[in-house]
Amino acid sequence: MSWEAATIFVGGLGTLAIFSFLAKENPFYRIFEHLYIGIAAGFGIILTLKSFLWPQILQPLLGLDIQTYPDGTRSQAYEPLLLLYIVPMLFGLLYYFIFSARHSWLAKLVIGFTLGISGGAAFKGFFNGTFPQITGSFKPLLVFSEQQFDWFSSLSNIVFIATLLSVMYYFFFSFRSESRALGKVSASGRWLIMVCCGAYFGSTVMARMALLVERLQFLMHDWWRVVLGMWT
Amino acid sequence: MIGAIDRRVIYLLVLLGLSIPLLKNYSVRPAPIAAAANLYQLVEELPSANGRVALIALDYGPNLVAENGSQARVMIEHLMRRRIPVVLTALYAQAEPYLEALPQEIANRLMLEFPDQRWTYGTDWINLGYRVGGFQVLQSIAKSDNLANLLKKDARGNPLTELPIFSKVHTLKDIMLVGEFTGLVGMLDIYLQFLQTAEYRPPIVHGCTSITIPDAYIFLDSGQISGLLEGIAGAAWYSELLSKASPARAIDESRVLNTGLGVAHLVVIALMILGNLTMLWNRRRSE
Amino acid sequence: MGLEHATVGSLVLLALMIAPVLYYIHRARRGDQLYVRRIRAVDAIDEAVGRAAELGRPMSYTTSITGVGPLLYACLGILYHIGSKAALYRNKLLSPQSDPQVMAITEDVLRDAYRDQGRLSSFEPRNIQYLSDEQFAFAAGYMGLIQREQVASAFLFGSFAAESLILAEAGQQIGAMQVAGSVNIEQTAFFVCTCDYTLIGEELFAASSYLTNEPVQRGSLYGQDRAKLLIFCMIIMGVAIATYNSWATHSGSRILPTIESLVMG
């Protein structure tokens, strides 16, 4: 049996193991679950080395990307500033103090540092990610195209803005309001969230089923052909 | 009183509902999707001989390959037919094998269709491989004035300065189109946020899974993306347009998949109706 | 165009949003009573913890693929609360992990929770299990784990992707009481269908201030509402400007300066 056929065969086997969970949690599923976790961990570790730590950090740091010419001269001088990369590497090792009860506070330093990084980067993220959404919501309630009143776009914009404001109002936590009108706005906010949930549910059926259809096609065509090939 | 149907019975119903059409390879013409037609036009009008490249990001794994894979396939094929150099990369680790396999598979198919023409690595496409670091990678690409120096090597370890495609690519301005294919939460946002400078922002087109269609529409509506492929339906209609333009093109699997999905939807709708009938029946019986 | 560097307008907006938060934290610390309405799903968390204690079966808490960031920070507030109750009732709390950094932070928070209840000795690091940083290997491990442990209550908080329905359905199949919270609206739809209670969007950020009822958190939530009110009014103003521009010129060209140009420069 060729390696390609073996790959397809074990792929089908794994798929059936996962599907067997639908009936009940069983040993066949459990063995593949653990195998999957082991393989994913092994792949993840080497990938971090292969795609980041080696090419971007270690190789330049050790000067291994410098070519020595036959006459002994070098393609580029070694950049001493690269040695600074040792600092984050040592600092990152503090994570491992989490295991010692007495020194676990050292791990807190690097944890705090990482939390700080994503904290500091959030401000630029807000203005580039969310602010265009806010300004994108400034839709005119009366829309004219070629001097003509476009009632359909106007109606859509009115519904859009009404939904946006009522759902935002629903999420106010600290405004105490007894007035029935505002109570209605908040209730309609919740209804519109439900419409949004329903719409998303409907649109995700396509994605979920897409992969199930693809998996069944794989089992019925590719995998079945290999299994038959094994018997004959 | 009809007890609730055991979930295993429902799983069986779904299994049967899907397997039957697939066994007979039954397929119908896909529904026309406006956004896919506009994207086809946009790629069709791209200038092809100016050395500028299309950056294609495959940010999907085995879990999203059915939708994003079909979309990336039809768009990369269109770019290759128009001889626009494609630079592939990914910010998602699981995309590694697709970065290698997909362009090669398309090139092979094109070479079968046009025996006298060549599509080869280095001149028609290159693979920068998976890049760790998320938004920081894009930020560095946007800021860099010498991309070959910043990105150093491609996924196969070749220095970028060696590859013909990179001879004319120096800054973000040399990327005339960015195609981002993903269904991952928040992945498109970092391309929109960080792959730009104050002077230049490459047009970004997006292939989303059907779950992220509603978000994608927010970005299409606010003009942050210039084109959209919606799930397999988008890919199936794009593929239909490609087949119209070049009749010798083999039918790809998005058409059969699209039909199988139609049947799957009908099964879900039937179950929703069944669920309500059981409830009504029980309520009337208990009165 | 993108905002590479802050414009004066953006700094002013940032200050206007942060100022009320600092002000109300100060007032809350001084002891002022700030009204904050209840969220049903937050009460359900205590209900679920109580149920697990009664049945004597373990609980599970997962932030799935949430990375290090502000959202994880919000989930840690809830984790601390649930961890303290688990320590109090001597109930097993499983916490499957998908990111080594998040695992270190989770262990750190749970250790504090057990120490603050004076039960550091019964803290079991082995219950915090690293499964995988790959989304679906994690989901496969989670499904097997909670079915084998017959979990009584399951908590799912943070940012989720497609695996949300797998995690929720796994809990639903063993009849666990599930409280979920997600910032992604796509997954909220699934949680609404499969979980007993669902926190939607920023209710997740507000949850920790309810559970801990601490001045800093309550003040921050109160101030945050003011910041959102500012954006609420900005949207109304923006829509008014857009409508006026459109009505006045019948075409859509701009007369009044838009807010966008003020902030983005």
Place this chain on the structure above:
Amino acid sequence: MNYRSRLLRLFTFLGGIYFFLEFVLPESFSLAWLGAPDTNITFGKFTPQISNGFITVGAMAIGLGLYNLLSIHGAKVAFRRKGWINSVALLVGLAAMMIVTSRDWAGSRQVASDTEQLVMLRNFTQAIAADEESKAPVPPVITRNAALLSALEKTVSEVRERVTSQLSTLAQDGLSPDTPQHRVLATANAELQVALTSVAQLQVALAADPASTSRHVELATALSQAAVAYRQILSTAYEQSLTKKVYNFFFIGIFSSLGTAMFSLLGFYIASAAYRAFRVRSTESALMIIAALIVMLGQIPFGMWIWEGFPELRLWILNTPSAGARRAIEIGAAVAGLVMAFRMWLSIESESFSEPKK
């Protein structure tokens, strides 16, 4: 507040300060108003390197996950606890995948380092010409040209040998001529031979006139073409190698098929969720069901047969009400996230859970 928590607050602050300043400060500014001479500082100059530094800190944590797995499952195997066979499977999978993935990595790096020889010589040729103009402190041109010639001699013969052996092994392994790989190999080999012959001619010319660098530009281009073609041959050959096939067995066969299978479980789960949860109990659930039905009917060919307006209505529901609701939720979450980020960065936290007590 003991010194430890003060140190923690400092490190958290330091973590965020770079990106905050990089955002707040303009692209470049001068400190002239401080009396310093016209210094023009571009704060963001080292962003790529600093970002790499931040990513490195996070990358160091990969050992934590490994340690956790090894300790939990290692203990299970050591003490034969219940389900220890599964732990054996996990540990075997872990070890096997690490070996296979690193072998695959080494294989593709081998291809690059083999081609490196030709690339190094090309750079050397260019360096000789460039250094001569810039009068750099280097050995005289004649000795450098001599070193270049002897190195060229050795490398070119190695390349020819390697290619012929590579092509013959591939032919033995049954790579049939009509496959695209074979055709790519053939064209690459043809280009390589052309480049190598022009290199040989330039070698003869250089040997005849060892002091000149006039032909170096031509030699450099010929070496470049040779490198590109050589790389194409080696990488295509590597694709057919045993290491790559074993890697594909683990990665595509087990790893990605299990991932795809897990995702496809959702097809079953979404159906059972639809049956169980989509029941008209209140206005809220009725609205949810109607929206779901419209969207579903709008995205399948069959929906069109009932009423061709469904795709339009589906788009409207996705674009208007649900986009509005989604945007409101996203804005709310973003504001909450921004406030939380600010509190987190400046450690304005609650007293409850992140005060390192004695």
